Ligand code: SAM
């Protein structure tokens with residue numbers, strides 16, 4: 001069979017929701033660039049059918065850039081001595097959550113480095129106050145914690161948890177996250193799922209040493225975990241990390257992984273990440289036309305936002321309200337509308 005016939009058959013099979021095996025996923029990841037529009041269109045159709053045309057908003061607060069880990073890829077790593085560190089106080093976090101609420105965005109994502117300064121008690125108190133004072137749906141993205149912390153967070157009223165598996169390659173994981181074990185991350189993810197959190201996982205695309213085989217395994221992990229949300233973003237090299245200068249900045253491949261994630265997992269919530277917009281101004285809109293259905297405007301106060309320096313050149317600096325109104329216009333241009341509702345995974 002010619003490559004074009006077999007590519008068309010495979011894309012059609014994925015669009016119809018038939019299971020793809022690892023070899024088929026690798027084939028789709030490795031197709032020549034001329035097949036991308038067809039793959040993206042198939043993912044866009046499935047997105048429309050399974051999660052609709054609305055784009056859901058999540059307001060993010062990056063409340064601490066302290067981190068006890070040393071991930072080779074991340075500007076917040078403990079070993080980055082040139083970063084000016086901050087921690088937001090409880091009152092500052094609550095005030096920012098209120099701002100999110102006043103904008104009409106119904107969900108907040110609390111994100112930070114792995115910072116044990118925020119003990120189980122402090123995080124629980126924050127969750128309780130946000131629930132009581134704003135009624136926002138709460139997503140946590142604060143890394144690996146003791147399993148009983150997750151229990152406590154859930155009892156306190158947290159609804160969702162984002163913990164990207166980062167890469168499905170155990171060797172790459174060990175190299176990129178010194179002192180961390182992939183199996184521990186998986187255990188956290190399974191526990192979060194068991195506790196009833198809407199659980200998000202995901203990966204970075206363009207990591208050094210990454211192959212189509214590893215990316216196919218990433219997609220199979222997303223499916224195996226039955227994750228509800230998927231964060232798929234390009235790896236962007238940070239100059240103050242050991243991976244300085246070795247980023248691939250591969251927008252096309254990131255969009256292809258995102259499109260395949262939509263085709264394979266069907267009704268999940270998939271953000272068009274800021275990292276995509278950082279690579280290229282149109283990156284976010286392209287993602288929304290290749291399977292994505294969520295955006296996460298950043299409400300972190302300006303004096304902290306610029307110091308949440310995961311990777312360089314982050315877009316979305318400036319007021320979140322101004323950013324949302326700009327996004328609204330962009331989205332109308334592609335026939336999509338912003339949706340100020342909670343946007344849980346359908347069927348959940
Ligand atoms: N500390 C928590 C954790 O690691 O899960 C949450 C915060 S961490 C900064 C959020 C995400 O940033 C990670 O899951 C990782 O995928 C992403 N990230 C870190 N460094 C990056 C880089 N150089 N390029 C793109 N994404 C990056």
Ligand code: SF4
Pocket residue numbers: 067068069070071074075076077078112113114143
């Ligand atoms: Fe810390 Fe998360 Fe960055 Fe790793 S990715 S250094 S855990 S903030």
